[in-house]
Amino acid sequence: MISLQNIEKVYRTNTVETLALNSISLDVAKGEFLSIMGPSGCGKSTLLNIMGLLDAPSKGNVKISGQTTEKLNDKQLANFRNKKLGFIFQSYHLINDLQVLDNVELPLLYRSISAKERKQLATEALEKVGLANRTRHFPTQLSGGQKQRVAIARAIVGRPEIILADEPTGNLDSAMGNEIMDILMQLNQKDGTTIVMVTHDENMAHKTHRLVRLFDGSQVQ
Secondary structure: OEEEEEEEEEEEOOOOEEEEEEEEEEEEOOOOEEEEEOOOOOOHHHHHHHHOOOOOOOEEEEEEOOEEOOOOOHHHHHHHHHHHEEEEEOOOOOOOOOOHHHHHHHHHHHOOOOHHHHHHHHHHHHHHOOOHHHOOOOHHHOOHHHHHHHHHHHHHOOOOOEEEEEOOOOOOOHHHHHHHHHHHHHHHHHHOOEEEEEOOOHHHHOOOOEEEEEEOOEEOO
């Protein structure tokens, strides 16, 4: 589902060159739940952004769902991300001025579907994460765990094949974190969604199928 070959990422300024990722080769199978761990600054989020086509490698090849991506232009990349990928972030990235249902609908605005269908799909996604009774609330009226469930609903509303989650439980207490993890595991087991999750939590990581560790931009496990 995801294939990275000899990925290198270098950030350059006028005076400094920083190697963020060094010769990463990694394959993620369809239906796999993979976690990525490592100390702060080791390249975890950079790797996830490259998988999500939010950033391009300095060297190497990225293939997502059989599609080689380096020759896609910005519009093609945006369309591909919208259809194939769902994103979950540590800080939720919800729009406080929009109600929950409208936040979840956002990825569908870039597709040629009716407002009625958008609402139906968003409602179904919220039902999956147990928030069907919060559709008309605003994010500021929700707890951290509820906000993250809204973010998951937004990530799955377009029925992506792949979900990329960057510290999805990082801002939550252990009980809320376990609830979010249970939702992700259900999406993986029942829907067959491929999930790649960056985490600092060993307990969460060991619930997934496989664990990859990074250190100083290199894969060490």
